[in-house]
Amino acid sequence: MGMEATPDVEGFHEMTDDYYSDSEVVSHVRDVLKSATQGDVEHYNELVGVINHTEQLEVDQEALLVPSLRSLSGAVSSIDIVHHEALLSSIFRMSIWNYRRDAMDALLELIVSLAASSGKFVDACLDMLVFNFLPPPTLLSFVTQPRGLARKEEVLDRVHSALGDIADLVPLAPLRLLPIIIQRMPRMHTREAYIALYVESMLRLESGAIGELVGSTMLMAVVDRLIDLDMEIGWEDILQEDSSKGIFDMELEDVEEHSDDDKTIGNELPKGSLTRQSLGGNVIADKLDTLMVLTCEHLKSCTENGRLVKVFETLIQSFQITVLNAYKSKFAQFVVFYACSLDPENCGVKFAVVLADIFVSSTQPPLTRMSAVAYLASYLSRGRFLSSSFVASILKRLVDWCFAYCHFRNGEEKTMNPAAHRVFYSAWQAVMYVLCFRMRSMMDVPHLKSQLFHMPLEPILRHPMDPLKVCLPSIVEEFLRQAKAACLFTVSETFLFNNVLDSEFSKAFGGMERLDMFFPFDPCLLKKADRYIRPSFVFWSMVKTTYDDDQDDDGEEDADDDEDNIADDARRFGENDMAASFEEVDVDLNEFESSMNKMSITPKNSLKYAMGDDIGIPRRMPARIRPSTSPW
Numbered sequence: 001m002g003m004e005a006t007p008d009v010e011g012f013h014e015m016t017d018d019y020y021s022d023s024e025v026v027s028h029v030r031d032v033l034k035s036a037t038q039g040d041v042e043h044y045n046e047l048v049g050v051i052n053h054t055e056q057l058e059v060d061q062e063a064l065l066v067p068s069l070r071s072l073s074g075a076v077s078s079i080d081i082v083h084h085e086a087l088l089s090s091i092f093r094m095s096i097w098n099y100r101r102d103a104m105d106a107l108l109e110l111i112v113s114l115a116a117s118s119g120k121f122v123d124a125c126l127d128m129l130v131f132n133f134l135p136p137p138t139l140l141s142f143v144t145q146p147r148g149l150a151r152k153e154e155v156l157d158r159v160h161s162a163l164g165d166i167a168d169l170v171p172l173a174p175l176r177l178l179p180i181i182i183q184r185m186p187r188m189h190t191r192e193a194y195i196a197l198y199v200e201s202m203l204r205l206e207s208g209a210i211g212e213l214v215g216s217t218m219l220m221a222v223v224d225r226l227i228d229l230d231m232e233i234g235w236e237d238i239l240q241e242d243s244s245k246g247i248f249d250m251e252l253e254d255v256e257e258h259s260d261d262d263k264t265i266g267n268e269l270p271k272g273s274l275t276r277q278s279l280g281g282n283v284i285a286d287k288l289d290t291l292m293v294l295t296c297e298h299l300k301s302c303t304e305n306g307r308l309v310k311v312f313e314t315l316i317q318s319f320q321i322t323v324l325n326a327y328k329s330k331f332a333q334f335v336v337f338y339a340c341s342l343d344p345e346n347c348g349v350k351f352a353v354v355l356a357d358i359f360v361s362s363t364q365p366p367l368t369r370m371s372a373v374a375y376l377a378s379y380l381s382r383g384r385f386l387s388s389s390f391v392a393s394i395l396k397r398l399v400d401w402c403f404a405y406c407h408f409r410n411g412e413e414k415t416m417n418p419a420a421h422r423v424f425y426s427a428w429q430a431v432m433y434v435l436c437f438r439m440r441s442m443m444d445v446p447h448l449k450s451q452l453f454h455m456p457l458e459p460i461l462r463h464p465m466d467p468l469k470v471c472l473p474s475i476v477e478e479f480l481r482q483a484k485a486a487c488l489f490t491v492s493e494t495f496l497f498n499n500v501l502d503s504e505f506s507k508a509f510g511g512m513e514r515l516d517m518f519f520p521f522d523p524c525l526l527k528k529a530d531r532y533i534r535p536s537f538v539f540w541s542m543v544k545t546t547y548d549d550d551q552d553d554d555g556e557e558d559a560d561d562d563e564d565n566i567a568d569d570a571r572r573f574g575e576n577d578m579a580a581s582f583e584e585v586d587v588d589l590n591e592f593e594s595s596m597n598k599m600s601i602t603p604k605n606s607l608k609y610a611m612g613d614d615i616g617i618p619r620r621m622p623a624r625i626r627p628s629t630s631p632w
Contacts, residue, residue: 025067026074033078052090062103069106076117092128097135097155108162116169125166126177130184132159133201134194144193156201164209174213182221188229192287199225199291203298216314222295223318226332229288233330285526288331292529296338303342312339312347316354324371334524334533337379341536344385352379352394359427360401370426377430378521381437384538388441391434392448396455398431403456406463418470428460429471432479433519439482440544458489485547
C-alpha cells in the first residue's frame with residue numbers, strides 16, 4: 001500500500017509507520033532536510049527529536065528510532081554540515097551501548113554512509129566510533145563483569161566492523177584515525193576499567209581488518225601508555241634504600257614464598273627491599289599491571305596466529321624509541337621480555353643482537369649505549385629461554401669489544417678515568433654481571449668452557465683503566481669469587497681482591513668515581529603480569545655458581561645446551577661482525593657524576609659487610625637478589 005506522489009504528512013511519526021514503503025520514507029526525509037535549509041524547520045525539529053536520545057530507550061521508542069536512522073542513511077546526500085548541525089550533533093553523541101541490535105545496526109549503517117558520502121564527515125564519524133570504544137558510565141560496572149562480556153563483544157564487534165567498512169570506502173580514513181584515538185585515550189587517572197577497555201580496542205585494531213594500515217601505530221601507542229604509567233610510579237613511595245645491602249643480597253623473587261635453604265633471611269624481609277607487597281594499593285601500578293596483562297595476552301594471541309615475528313618488529317622499534325632511554329622505567333620493558341620468551345629462536349635472538357648493535361655503534365650517544373648494554377646484560381642473565389651457547393656468543397662480542405678498546409688505549413691511559421670511558425666501564429660491568437649468572441653453565445659445557453678460558457678477560461682486568469676499581473663492588477666481588485672457584489685467572493688473586501678493597505674504602509670517603517648501573521630485567525613486581533614472566537625468568541636462587549656443590553645441581557642448565565641451534569642464529573645475525581668503536585669522550589666530571597646518579601639503581605654497597613677470608617670474599621652469597629630500583 002503506497003502513498004500519492006506528494007503526501008500530506010501531518011507529522012514525522014506517521015511517515016515511519018509500516019503503511020509507507022522505505023523509499024517513500026527516504027523521499028520524505030529528503031524533503032524535510034531540504035525544507036530546513038529554506039527555513040521551514042517544523043518537521044526537521046521533529047526528526048531531531050526522534051534522534052536526540054542519550055539514554056536507553058523503551059521498545060516502542062526504538063521502534064520509531066530504527067526506521068528514522070535507516071531513512072537518514074538513504075538521504076545522507078541531502079545532509080548539510082551547516083544547516084543540519086543539530087541533527088549531526090545528535091547523531092554523533094549517540095552511544096551504541098544504549099540500544100538493541102536493530103538500532104545498533106541502523107545507527108552504524110548511518111555512520112558508515114555519512115563517512116562515505118563526504119570527506120567533511122569522516123573525522124566526526126571516526127570520532128563517534130572511537131567514542132564508542134567505551135560504554136556510558138552507567139553501564140561500566142555491568143560490561144566489565146562476566147555477565148556483561150557478551151554485551152561488550154556485541155557492541156565492539158559492530159564498532160570495529162564499521163571502522164573496517166569506512167577504511168574500505170575511504171582509503172585515507174585510517175591515517176586520520178590515529179590522532180583521534182590518541183586524543184580520546186583516557187587519562188592516567190581515569191578508572192582502571194575504562195583504560196583497560198580502551199587499550200583492548202587499540203590492540204584489537206592492531207590485529208583486525210585494518211591492522212596492516214594502523215597496527216604498528218596502535219601497538220606503539222600502547223607501549224607509550226605503559227611507559228607513561230610506569231613513570232608515574234614513584235620509587236620514593238615504595239622503597240627505602242638500605243645502603244648496607246649489595247645487589248646479590250637483596251633479591252626477593254617472591255614475597256609469599258621463601259626458599260627452604262634461605263635460613264639466613266628467615267621470614268623477615270630485608271629493610272628497604274622493594275617488594276610486590278610494597279606496591280599494594282598503588283592505583284597506578286594496578287593500572288599498569290592490567291595493561292601489561294592485556295598486552296601479553298595480545299602477544300600470546302599473535303604467536304598462536306603466526307604473527308609474532310612481524311609484530312615484534314614494531315615492538316622492538318617502539319622499545320628503541322620509547323623504552324630504552326625512558327627515565328625511571330621499571331616494568332614496561334617486560335613486554336619485550338615476554339615476547340622474546342614466546343619465540344626465543346627469532347625474537348629472543350634478535351633482541352639481544354639489536355642491543356649489542358646499539359652498544360657497539362659509535363653513532364649512538366654514550367648514555368644510549370650504556371643503557372643498551374645494561375639491558376643486554378640483564379636480558380642475557382635473566383632469560384631462562386636463552387641457551388648457554390647463545391649467551392656465550394653475545395658475551396664474546398662484548399669481551400672482544402672491551403679488549404679492542406683497551407688495546408686502542410694502550411700507552412694513552414695511565415690511570416682509570418670513569419668520566420672519559422664510561423661506555424667501556426658499562427660494558428665490562430655487563431660482562432661480569434652476565435658471568436655471575438652464567439659462568440657455571442658455561443663451565444659445564446666443554447666447548448663453552450674452552451671458549452671462556454680463551455676470552456681475553458685477564459688483560460682487560462690488568463689494564464691501567466682498572467675496571468675492578470670502577471665497577472659496582474657487589475658485582476666485582478661475586479664475579480671474582482666465581483672466577484676463583486673456576487680457576488679462570490692466573491693473575492694473583494690477592495692483587496685482584498686487595499685492589500677492590502682499597503678502591504671501595506677510598507670511595508667510601510669520597511674518592512674514586514663509582515659506576516652504578518641499572519639492570520632493568522630484575523624481578524617483575526607486578527602481581528598479575530609476573531605470572532607471564534616467571535616461567536621464563538632466572539631468579540638468583542636458581543643460579544648454580546662455580547663455588548656451589550655439585551650435589552645441589554638441579555639440572556636447570558646442562559650440556560644439552562651444546563646442541564642448541566640458537567648459536568647458529570646468532571652467527572646468522574653477525575655475532576662475529578666486530579664493530580668495536582672508539583671515540584674520545586670529553587665529559588666534565590661533575591656532569592658525569594650527575595648523569596650516573598640519575599642512572600644509579602643499585603645499592604651503594606661496600607665491602608664492609610662480613611668477610612669470609614683474607615682476600616675479602618663473603619662466606620656465602622645470599623640466595624636472592626633485590627629487584628632493580630632504577631631511577632633511570
